Amino acid sequence: MEPLTWTGDVGVFLDPIAYTLAILFIIAVAVQIVLSVMTSGARVVTNPDGTLSSAGGPYGTAALTTRYLGMAFGAMILVYLLIGAVAGPATLGIVGGISQQLTPVWIALIVTFFVSIRYKRRLGLYGKLFDSNVGMIGFALVMFWVFAGVMAGLFDWVTTHDSLSQVSGMKNKGPGTPLYGAEDSEYSWYLLGGDNLARDVFSRLFKGAWVVVQIAPLATLFAFMVGITLGLPAGYYGGRLDIILSFLANLILAFPVILLFYLLVTPEITATGIPNYMATVLFIFPLVFIGVLLNARYYTQPSFRTPLLIVVLGTLGWIYLSLISDAGTKVAVLPETLDLFDIDSGILVVFVSVVFVNAPTVFRIVRGLALDIKTRDYVAAAQTRGEGPWYIMLWEILPNARGPLIVDFCLRIGYTTILLGTLGFFGLGLESESPDWGTTINTGRQLIRAYVHPLLPPALSLMTLVLGLNLLADGLREESLKD
């Protein structure tokens, strides 16, 4: 079989148009930037009849041209993806193959956007996100990776081959190489080529997305629980508690992150059980947080509060114990039969260290917000009503701090993704055959000057995901400031 070209037969006609559009677009953007420095932008002109109109001048023309060219270029990309999804690799080469494999992701994205835009007025801050272009682009990028990761990880939909199986003859082969000795049941190409162990780069890319999608949001959430549970009392009470907690937070923040990773994530340290003990401490915070949250709200109705707390804390406690206890490690409190699931020890260590690194920053943010908000009138009103301190912290201060916290949550998931990549880059924590992006970059960089195709896809994926999260945070910030 012939190796696939990037855009196949149809590309012969489409490519020149796409290239022309791309070059024109870039020129237009450059012209626009130059003009925006040189000219003073749009100005208001008074017409002879006394009406006013806005005259764009050369800058306005450039801006308009850029916008239309950008739209045309975007439409061109959509045409590629659409043809690809329908016709597949035979007509549109590698791009077609990738687009076809991603069909479920496209469908999920279209459905999400359709529903969200349709009902955006009823969806609060989330709905407002769809008023901002930046926010929408960010959201699309993030959801693309979330859908792709989940579908590849849970259902094996997107991937074409097993992410670990090695096929002889495929070592370091370029993108679009037909599978050597492929059987009928197998996908006949390595869409993005093979890596130095003859594994499919395309499939590993999306399996890697699953690793990130699993760990990054959850680790960030845990870091937030820790930061909030400690930051609220530090800011609200102040005094000695604040001094001690702030000192501890600064202590962790003064550590160079990589040194901390190297100290925590080595097999020797794992053997001493320190990560397990840290997990035991760090993972209890969500429990404390939710327990206090519910208790502060419902303690006036004991008949409702007590069963609620028993059910919620019982379930969470069981999950917590299953999470931390692992047969064969230092923390094995739960008998094997009651243990719901076992977390791979490598992933647990990575998880713990990422939470540990992120929590102090969240603590500082929450503390600052609490210091600011506790002087407001509604807090004074709650104090006069005789509400308890935890009720005020969790039900008066926290909801009013949600704007900055949601924005920071998005940014922090991005930062956590970068940290995970850093861990992989130094070969710490995850196994060497793990498909996650950092590890792939690490293994690929040995041969970087000869073969770039195993390396660029994970690098660019990581970039687009983090960029998406940053844009999403930017859009959210913009929209939440509008209230």
Next chain:
Amino acid sequence: MGIFILRQLGVMLLTALCLTFIVFFLTNLYPNLEKLAKTQGNFRMSEEEVQSWLEPRGYTDPMLVKYGRWLGVVPGWINEDAEGKVTGKCFKSDTAVDDRRTFCGVLQGDWGFSLVFKDDVGGLVATRLGATGKLMGFVLLLMVPLSLIVGVLAGMREGSGLDRSLSTFSIATTATPEYVSGVVFIALLASSKFGLSPLLAEWGWIDGKTLFSGSATKAVEDATFANFTLPVLTIALYGMGYIARMTRASMTEVMTAQYIRTARLKGVSFGNIVMKHALRNALIAPFTVIMLQIPWLLNGVVIVETLFNYKGFGWLLVQAAGNNDIELLLAVSVVSVVVVLITQLISDIGYVFLNPRIRIS
């Protein structure tokens, strides 16, 4: 002001002590010592042999005593074996009895001996720091002016096309960690088979095979444009976006201030307003950000030095941590912690110094 600085210094000292103790504790845990014994002795040592290797060298003593020895406040270990040969932490066995010191630790300027590099830790760290200082210097030289220009240009007319394109650029750079941008740069500019270099070589525009070199090993002694550009660019790019965004935020705030409006109403030209009225006030906040960014640069330095094989401080950190070279690792962490704390101190003091509106009680 004096009391403020003194208190900051006190906190700094306490933090440094705590942090070094944590590093000391983690590196001196038993599994690490066992690995150390096996790499220094031989890999097939039994449990007792490991013990007998560790014990005379003082590794099995209580943690606090060991930490005190490293600091230089507890006398070093002295040991006499069966043949009457005396060994000690602070002297070699052939040192004359009168010259033997009791204390040898960081306070005495004795940083210990690196087991991986077979060299004195103090000298080792100093030379590597020099190399990294060069890298950081070039990074700051590129990053600071560029990010300030980007931030000021973006912030002087909020919401304009220029603002939007520059802001997108800064977001994109903050979303690109060093190991991604470094890899992309090498692929595009330093690969003989991919990217720009083969094209340029074919057209005869460059002499060698590649435009830039993907390895900066030689740059320690002899930094050239070809081998030093990519590492510097990689670190500078990631740090740039953040500083630029902070500068932009500070600039937009200043541009809405009353005195700027007064100046505009009086007919001062836009260029003059930006250069003479706004700029000085807008640069106070970025100063703090730049100082606080330096510890983050340290992270970038570690990644970039590993990626480009530039043998500096970050490379040393990876070697020390990867091989559990205890004394080297401790020295490295002391240096990095001190860098972090000093930059914090400078940024605190500088902020007060630059901004007359802030007074410390």
